[in-house]
Amino acid sequence: MDLAGKVAIITGGTGGLGVAVVERLANAGATVVAPFVKEDAFRSLAERIPAVIGLPLDLTDESATQAAYRTIATTHGGIDILINAAGGFAGGEPVHQTPWALWQVQLDINLKTAVISCAAAIPHLIARGGGAIVNVSSRTATQAGANLAAYAAAKRAVLQLTEALAAELRPHDITVNAVLPSVIDTPTNRSAMPKANHESWVKPEEIAAVIHFLVSPAARIISGAAIPVYGRA
Template sequence: MNLEQKIAVVTGGTGALGSAIVQILLAGGATVVVPFHREQDLDRLRDRLALPPHAALIGAQVDLTDEQAVMAYYHQVAQDYGGLDILVNVAGGFAGGKPVHESGWAIWQTQLDLNLKTAVLSCAAAVPHMMARGGGAIVNVGTRTATQPGANLAAYAASKRAILQLTEALAAELQPHRITANTILPSVIDTPSNRSAMPDADYDAWVPPAAIARVVLFLVGPDARIISGAHIPVYGAA
């Protein structure tokens, strides 16, 4: 797929799924921007992906829950590279594995900040620059848990279920501007951290990050311009 001259932002791009998405977008010819959390994260990502020095990967340390910082960074990227075309919101995290009555509000707030606020702020910052380019593509990462009942997952599931409504609103609002918005719904992803946390699980049922990245690549590419507002399961047999 030819993504040359496309500018793509991948939040959470230094994690297992995010790095697979970064890799496939780079292979497609895009310039990939990764706002990262910790110093040296971008260098570690370059090493993990074995990228050559000339690879079109850039980034900066940005607090994705800080509205002003996010707005300023996306504006700077758009100025430096001529705009924004693609946004993939991978940033997030899991917590709150307790019943509702045992989960203090701090857990809920943390999940909302990690999983919803980061996506909302990045969308708000990216969309005006996509409009200026005459189109674009947004892919948000939800979860299978957001679409089905589950005990001891309420804070996480609620924050991710809100991503579904965010995506639907974006799709409706941005259709006249030729900007698509879709959600992918993973379940358990085959990552080293998940294997460590669940050593007795059936890893064969889990989906590798690279397989999910290929779905993201399709959704941001030219053949998916007629798909918007969709919530796409990517959990295979997991």
């Protein structure tokens, strides 16, 4: 699953899952670009993975993202891979007790960032003659989502985005798939849920391995899939 010569953009690359994906793809030989907002978070990422290329960017800013991805394509010869791992979780209340402001935040960070990044990257993938996109959805997207409706709705929309893009981009040899984690075994989640059974949680590196497969030549026949990656969680 060698990715030498490939240029990959990984949004959310400084997050608990994103770091593992950056490391996995960089070790496979890809040129990896990680957009970031917090400089200290990217500094920590770069200390662990010196080869990563940082890109200060607000992924909810459509024009800025378009311009940034054009610069990446010009500087590195194109874009082959997009991983939409940017996102975040909030919730815990019934729908009638959840203010629209929280819905908007969840839609912005989980759906809007993916839509804008896809729109900015796809012309460059087409120009390369093919490529791969992987969106990070959630197990919650396929369940009732009681008390988590805003998050669940945003992540379910990511699944619809994945299916639509897979159909639209099939003629261009661009695969589009989604992975559905549950609770990921990260320090942040352990801190938030200290009494949970951490042994059943999936490690970021395990999910990164699935994402690596999906963007590799070995998975060229897979597109439009929503793949559970929650193990025994």
